[in-house]
Amino acid sequence: MSCKINPHILRYIEMVESGELVACEDQKLLVSHVRRCFETEALRVDDEQIEHYLGMAKYFPFDRLFPWQEFVIALHDCVYRADGLPRWPDLFCMIGRGAGKDGTIALEAACLMGPYNNIPGYDVDICANNEDQAMRPVRDFIEALETPENTSLLKRFFRWTKEQVVSLKTHSVMKGRTNSPKGKDGLRSGIVIFNEIHQYENYANINVFTTGLGKKKHPRRSYYTTNGDVRDGPLDDLLEATDRILRQGEPDNGLLPFICRLDSKEEVHDPANWPKANPSLPYLPNLLEEIKKEYAEWARNPDQLPAFMTKRMNLPETNREVQVTDxxxxxxxxxxxxxxxxxxxxxxxxxxxxxxxxxxxxxxxxxxxxxxxxxxxxxxxxxxxxxxxxxxxxxxxxxxxxxxxxxxxxxxxxxxxxxxxxxxxxxxxxxxxxxxxxxxxxxxxxxxxxxxxxxxxxxxxxxxxxxxxxxxxxxxxxxxxxxxxxxxxxxxxxxxxxxxxxxxxxxxxxxxxxxxxxxxxxxxxxxxxxxxxxxxxxxxxxxxxxxxxxxxxxxx
Structure with a gap:
């Protein structure tokens, strides 16, 4: 029953297992879980689709796709069960600020609404609490389309305005949508992407968007976020589900829990640990320098920069002046x-x-x-x-x-x-x-x-x-x-x-x-x-x- 693991997936697994990438406990447990799934389940990997999808990255202003991006996109979008359905249709990606979350969303949208997915009307709806968060990945895609060296080729496959992108072959539409759930019952999404889910206090918007799924073949959900300050909401529910899957052996029910964070607050004092929260960091020297500056400011006065631990390291730190307790x-x-x-x-x-x-x-x-x-x-x-x-x-x-x-x-x-x-x-x-x-x-x-x-x-x-x-x-x-x-x-x-x-x-x-x-x-x-x-x-x-x-x- 064992299935061969695609090289892009295997590369990240081996980086985590060997210590080539400094990874948190959640990542170590995840790659072990993924290996076990490939060993015990009848899975099919669409290798050709993976190459097409990852090849789309050349149209975006990335120096390169990071190994974690290849791993996530391949598993979420290109691995199928024996019955032909996606093995991991739901993605929960909690990753440190600056890792390339919005660019990953834009690339995933381009892949799924385009000809290599080839599902008619596979709409991409990006949901967030404010317009900037909802539209940022859309703008990233439009920016790629309007890059002079890309436009002449890509206009054969896509048309776009300032508000949306449309696939000419599949007629799929990419839009950003803000937090009011009213008027969204008629959606026919192929994938719903929730950006910065840490801000959600309840499921009103999530329920409206996700109940529209299933009208198109291979429905998917993605939850991209840093950590945040809202507790007892959807983010904490996803974190608890992750814990049950990775640590208690519960079936994942199609959820791929990609969590990046420090294992303890004490680890923040050694920059060598920071890739645990942001696996893009080894490839982004400018971002590393910025985080070093923020760390120095935070170390001098943690109360003035509580977001450093919450957003950069994905470990919320209670400000003594802000909350009663952790x-x-x-x-x-x-x-x-x-x-x-x-x-x-x-x-x-x-x-x-x-x-x-x-x-x-x-x-x-x-x-x-x-x-x-x-x-x-x-x-x-x-x-x-x-x-x-x-x-x-x-x-x-x-x-x-x-x-x-x-x-x-x-x-x-x-x-x-x-x-x-x-x-x-x-x-x-x-x-x-x-x-x-x-x-x-x-x-x-x-x-x-x-x-x-x-x-x-x-x-x-x-x-x-x-x-x-x-x-x-x-x-x-x-x-x-x-x-x-x-x-x-x-x-x-x-x-x-x-x-x-x-x-x-x-x-x-x-x-x-x-x-x-x-x-x-x-x-x-x-x-x-x-x-x-x-x-x-x-x-x-x-x-x-x-x-x-x-x-x-x-x-x-």
Whole structure:
């Protein structure tokens, strides 16, 4: 069953295996996976097609095609299963900035829409969050077509405007498309190429484009990107799928995961490791010099150049002034919650605007482990709702979020939630912002919580939050938070930044406060409810559930 590996594919495999190219662990695992597929599957390589495709590179302003480009294009576009379908129709290519991503997209488009693919109407749609990202590969192709030494020959095969390229033989069209999914249901793409998928917070645009696939023979998808700062979105899903394929032995289901990044942050200090993130670097001395300059600036002041690690080395680095903690620490909260029935907890409330978001957090503290049950409410009349790209509808279906189709979120909704929670858990104290208490005071009093008479409501001030910042930081660093699978809380935490109070520049956490990274599209309410509940953490002793509290005539 073993199939001969094409020399262009084999060359890259051997470069990685021999150490001729300094490659990351993901690349070593990938070439091993590809070898195994050729050894165990009935594959067919179209060698003639590969030569035609790679030969197209001479019309582009490349000094040469890099080995990784030959490897990716050959596997993605020219290797077929026994039934004639592409073996790897989906490509996920995460590679460092400057590697030649847009040029690779342009070349791949030229190959697939041209006569050597020979599939009528094999349209190439390039999707991105902004016009420049969507149109850059199109412009690269047009620039190649308009190069004087190429034009007379290529105009026999293609025609073009400033907006698109059309194949005269196959009538395939290459276009760049921006992030609004409206009006794209009629697409008949042969391949959809998503450029810079790290910016995507949800699947709205991806779903619209990919559901149009299958109308043409040999449908394909390509995801090209650097790493980014948006977490818990499509990029992280692809990275997790890559991990399952390369490290856990799951079937790849047609996905070719080409990941280039440093294996650890410490490797950045040796330039010899940089090709792990950018395999084009050994062939681009000018780019190497530029990255050396950026490294020197980053090393002097990492906070001023956080994109260096994220974009050049594909390892996101949390800026102490920007995010609460590393994403890995936030992701580590996704562990199953135990049965907490009868346990003692504090309740934290964040209720900044009645016409926006609100959240309640139930916080359980057991030794070093902190368990949190968090729920949020979203006002559907919120003026910020169109700005929010997070998949809140999906979160609502999963029960993590309650949409409120009204002009505001009624305070009674939060109080009802706490009253129901008090039937299962012992809640001796509630904490909320000092300035929001008036909105909830009457409803809370009806279920037995009052700041003045019952003294079981704590009004949280900025100094209280500053005091609990180091506790929260320690819990993240030691990964002792357990939240269950709560994407709303993870999202809100990732939207929050630490800001120093005053002019102190030391690492004294008593001088920090929490703030929103972006005021209108990145909400923090769920995390701030957790913060409020932790302000009173020392007041919740582990006691047995004492039965249902007496709420008098309160009805819910």
């Amino acid at each position: 994403w890995e620490n936030i992701k580590a909260t996704n562990r199953p919650l135990p049965d907490l029935t009868g346990r003692t907890c504090s309740a934290g409330i964040d209720f900044a605007k009645t016409s926006d978001w609100a959240a309640v957090n139930l916080h359980f503290f057991d030794g070093e482990t902190r368990h949190d049950i968090n729920h949020a409410w979203l006002c559907l009349k919120s003026p910020d709702l169109p700005r929010i790209r997070a998949p809140w509808q999906e979160w609502a279906r999963a029960g993590h979020l309650t949409p409120v189709d009204d002009v505001e979120i009624a305070p009674q909704l939060l109080v009802d939630y706490i009253a129901r929670a008090a039937l299962a858990y012992h809640i001796p104290v509630i904490a909320l912002d000092n300035y929001r208490y008036a909105l909830l005071a009457r409803a809370l009093r009806e279920i037995g919580f009052d700041a003045k008479d019952f003294k079981n409501v704590r009004l949280v001030r900025p100094s209280d939050i500053a005091r609990v910042v180091p506790v929260i930081d320690s819990a993240f660093l030691n990964q002792t938070f357990v939240w269950g699978d709560n994407p709303v809380l993870r999202w809100a935490t990732n939207n929050t930044k630490l800001v120093r109070n005053g002019r102190n520049t030391g690492e004294d956490f008593g001088n920090f406060r929490y703030a929103k990274i972006e005021a209108r599209s990145r909400k923090t309410d769920s995390f701030m409810a957790l913060v409020a509940s932790m302000v009173v953490e020392d007041e919740i002793a582990e006691t047995k559930f004492q039965g249902v509290p007496d709420f008098g005539t309160y009805v819910y």
